[in-house]
Amino acid sequence: MTEQDAMPHAEPREWRSLPERVRRVWLLRSVVADLTTIAVCAALAAVFVAVDWWGFWQGLVLGVIAGFAAVELATQPLQTRYEYAFQxxxxxxxxxxxxxxxxxxxxxxxxxxxxxxxxxxxxxxxxxxxxxxxxxxxxxxxxxxxxxxxxxxxxxxxxxxxxxxxxxxxx
Known part of the structure; x- marks a missing residue:
């Protein structure tokens, strides 16, 4: 059953996709955000070490945040491809x-x-x-x-x- 069969009074739809160039925009936005997150984690780690406030929990929290940003960065091309395909x-x-x-x-x-x-x-x-x-x-x-x-x-x-x-x- 198609969408038109389910809704007999509905008008036909022409679904349009976004320009292909938007994938590069999304990718660049993500790269900037993820690299910024990793840089902030590195700067905080340096400050914590300098003021002798470095410990297990600070390392764990900053490591997890930087790790998530790195995984996001590595998987972004695939995410962008699917986001574009479904928008x-x-x-x-x-x-x-x-x-x-x-x-x-x-x-x-x-x-x-x-x-x-x-x-x-x-x-x-x-x-x-x-x-x-x-x-x-x-x-x-x-x-x-x-x-x-x-x-x-x-x-x-x-x-x-x-x-x-x-x-x-x-x-």
């Missing part, structure tokens, strides 16, 4: 749907008549790769399409804005 979005006539997660999956449907505003975000890494995030705001939260090509992001903002105006006129 999709779809813009319908009445709503926006976003699917995320490869191990812990999350799906959200945002009806256009609940949208308060739509904006874009672009940090240094997204800008470097020519990407932009689209954020859809409702009364209860913010829902992101994490990265699109800059021109496509602006088209998506315009499309969602037009659908929001149409949905609000129908109410």
């Amino acid at each position: 999709r979005f779809s813009i319908g006539r009445r709503d926006l749907r976003i699917r995320k997660g490869w191990m812990f999956r999350k799906s959200v449907t945002v009806p256009f008549n609940r949208v308060q505003h739509v904006d874009t975000k672009q940090g240094p890494l997204l800008r470097r790769f020519g990407l932009m995030a689209v954020s859809v705001h409702t009364a209860v939260g913010e829902h992101d399409i994490e990265a699109l090509d800059q021109d496509e992001a602006m088209r998506v903002v315009d499309l969602i804005t037009a659908r929001v105006l149409t949905a609000n006129e129908d109410v």
Whole structure:
């Protein structure tokens, strides 16, 4: 039974993936965070030794934290591949749907008549790769399409804005 069979009045969905370049952004973010964590653990270890406060528990705690960061760093290429494979979005006539997660999956449907505003975000890494995030705001939260090509992001903002105006006129 397909999704359409289960919901006979549902509109057909075209699930779209994010640009392939977003995988490099995710990988770089993780590398920076994990290397920073390892560097902070090393600096704390040096300070603890210098002030003669080094003991079993300090070594254990810092070792575990640095170890988790190292494992995260080593497995990040695989995590990024699966995260990219399972992240999709779809813009319908009445709503926006976003699917995320490869191990812990999350799906959200945002009806256009609940949208308060739509904006874009672009940090240094997204800008470097020519990407932009689209954020859809409702009364209860913010829902992101994490990265699109800059021109496509602006088209998506315009499309969602037009659908929001149409949905609000129908109410």
